[in-house]
Amino acid sequence: MRKIGWALAYAVPAIVTSPAACHFASCSYRDYDVPMPRRMTIAGQIEQLIGNLGGSPICDDCITDQLNLSVRSQTNVVTRELGHRDEYDRAKTSCGQCGALKTAIQIRK
Numbered sequence: 001m002r003k004i005g006w007a008l009a010y011a012v013p014a015i016v017t018s019p020a021a022c023h024f025a026s027c028s029y030r031d032y033d034v035p036m037p038r039r040m041t042i043a044g045q046i047e048q049l050i051g052n053l054g055g056s057p058i059c060d061d062c063i064t065d066q067l068n069l070s071v072r073s074q075t076n077v078v079t080r081e082l083g084h085r086d087e088y089d090r091a092k093t094s095c096g097q098c099g100a101l102k103t104a105i106q107i108r109k
């Protein structure tokens with residue numbers, strides 16, 4: 001009887017935790033209400049943020065703030081790169097977040 005008790009003690013937590021492990025590992029990162037996992041790249045986070053704004057321009061400073069990035073130059077490298085893509089517009093305009101007239105990026109609708 002004691003052996004069965006041990007088996008249950010180990011088996012039950014494994015059954016309870018495995019769906020959560022799946023949830024955090026792979027199923028949820030596209031869900032905007034769920035915190036992004038740390039392994040998502042900075043470029044991926046920036047793309048997602050710009051996409052979430054649905055065409056509203058955002059400057060490098062606001063991206064850096066919103067994603068809690070430590071260095072603004074990280075943001076600049078990514079937005080410069082995205083600015084060359086057809087899906088994005090990067091130009092001097094009023095930032096939709098802080099209102100300042102500066103270089104901001106937006107997704108084309």
Ligand SMILES: [Zn+2]
Nearest residue numbers: 059062095098
């Ligand atoms: Zn801004």
